[in-house]
Amino acid sequence: MLIEIEKKSKTYRFEANAGEKILHAGLRAGVPLPFECATGTCGSCKARVNQGDIDEGWPEAPGKENFKAAKREMLMCQCVAQTDCNLTVPSKIKAFREDDINPDHHQGKITDYEMLTSDVLRFEVKVPIEGTFHAGQFFVLQAPELEGYRAYSMVNYSQSTDTLEFIIKKFPGGELSNWAFESNRLNETLDVFGPLGRATFHPDEGHDLFMIAGGSGVAGLMSILEHANQVNYFQDHKVELYFGVRTPNDLFFAERFRAIKTQHPDNVSINIVFSNEPPTSEQLSGNDGLNYLTGFVHERALPAVLEGGGNTMHYLAGPAPMVDALIRPLILDSKIPADRIRYDKFN
Ligand SMILES: Cc1cc2nc3c(=O)[nH]c(=O)nc-3n(C[C@H](O)[C@H](O)[C@H](O)COP(=O)(O)OP(=O)(O)OC[C@H]3O[C@@H](n4cnc5c(N)ncnc54)[C@H](O)[C@@H]3O)c2cc1C
Ligand code: FES
Structure with a gap:
């Protein structure tokens, strides 16, 4: 699916795979789309659909609380294109840093798993290729059979690694945290997308x-x-x-x-x-x-x-x-x- 975003100074075009969130497709293609949480809660990835069909994704996403249905406003971190689309993105598109790494999708495997306290655990996720990220960045993780991604910041840092280390706080009633705490998840697989985020150290x-x-x-x-x-x-x-x-x-x-x-x-x-x-x-x-x-x-x-x-x-x-x-x-x-x-x- 071709996604087109017109800004005054430039028109951005990128391809989204079937079922891929528009935010992920754009960031993967190096388009610095606006976002903060990447998980449907903050509203900063707002877009208006001018042309094309979209599946809006998570219906109760808090980030679209004040969105106008008549204007076809939606969250790029949640929605998926079903046809080619033309969008308007009201927020400023701020260039990436030159040394930013384009995020991508990976299938990760949990290779280390330990409880740190009664409600915080640590696990490592191995991804198929080595890469890097800026210290302070996060990935979004999707656990098997759960709807939607959750954001988790990396604890480790390396200029080249295939290992992402995370800590997970138990969140009462939280689906991913329940999944993570319910049993030892060693060798389980997760879909992960990243790196993301600008609260970084240089x-x-x-x-x-x-x-x-x-x-x-x-x-x-x-x-x-x-x-x-x-x-x-x-x-x-x-x-x-x-x-x-x-x-x-x-x-x-x-x-x-x-x-x-x-x-x-x-x-x-x-x-x-x-x-x-x-x-x-x-x-x-x-x-x-x-x-x-x-x-x-x-x-x-x-x-x-x-x-x-x-x-x-x-x-x-x-x-x-x-x-x-x-x-x-x-x-x-x-x-x-x-x-x-x-x-x-x-x-
Ligand atoms: C940038 C960032 C970094 C973070 N880093 C960490 C960290 O390092 N460690 C840590 O413990 N916590 C971290 N958090 C908080 C963590 O992401 C939340 O605690 C986590 O989302 C709770 O998930 P849950 O499944 O347990 O809770 P739930 O209440 O089940 O789900 C919460 C989140 O899951 C997503 N979600 C739920 N249902 C759906 C659906 N149907 N479709 C799509 N999405 C859905 C939404 O994003 C929702 O806010 C971070 C958050 C952010 C924004
Ligand atoms: S980036 Fe926060 S709602 Fe999409």
Whole structure:
């Protein structure tokens, strides 16, 4: 199916395979279509259908809440073309970075599977070809027999790998998280599409890093820490991470944090914030080099934001209410320019 998108400056044309989401087809062809969640919740991939037949996909997608049926508005991340189509995309089409990797479809196999806490598990997915992604990016995964894709950020980083490492938080009533937790999924296969996302880290930008993560939001930030560490970034640049979980039993990746802190004690600051219980006495002893605090992660992190100075890139990831609670004060009170904030809202 030929998809045509007319913008004032240019007409984009690309082919979509039978059954393929229009967003996937466009991104795969290198057309930088607008999107954020890629999974039907945010509405940023809106398009109007001028000509052609479309299957709209997920009828209850929250992202199309205020869409006008009469104008044939739909979500490119959900809809599938049934004939050649001509679309209007109201949002700006922003060019990719030169080093961006065009996403693609793969069949992945789960090759490692372990529980990290009672409601967070980690698995690795092996894909048939080696490739790379920017630290901070995500893939969308489709589990067998489930409708639709779910977004998960990679935890690992490598310049060439066939392995994607993910953490999955148990989401009450969530279909994919139920599937992942219900039994050991080693050797199961998944359809995956990626890499996607712009909350990315690029060493050549030379920023200090300020990061705030709630729960599984730490996934993409771990990938950024991993990439930065591989290029010895913390020799010359600082990172301050605030990572919020409920209780000491919910903490994971402490070993990985300690390893990075030990290598660069002066430039790496890791703050673990417990919302529901105080730190243990051992944690408070300070022996492991990490700082342990109590409270809501956004409230503990905000006062520290300005201490980093003007050359800082801010990364936020986690539940949408946490990210929303941070963006406004960062921009309005702390006067952080919007282009110094990169975020992923976990809807
Ligand atoms: C950019 C990004 C990165 C993320 N990274 C992580 C991460 O690293 N770790 C983590 O734990 N969480 C992450 N999340 C959150 C994670 O994607 C959600 O928790 C997950 O979607 C829950 O899926 P579920 O099946 O368990 O829940 P459900 O409530 O069953 O499904 C939730 C999502 O599945 C999709 N969906 C449901 N039904 C349909 C349908 N019929 N058709 C099409 N789509 C459907 C929708 O996107 C919906 O929002 C991320 C989210 C985003 C946006
Ligand atoms: S990108 Fe399609 S709804 Fe978020």
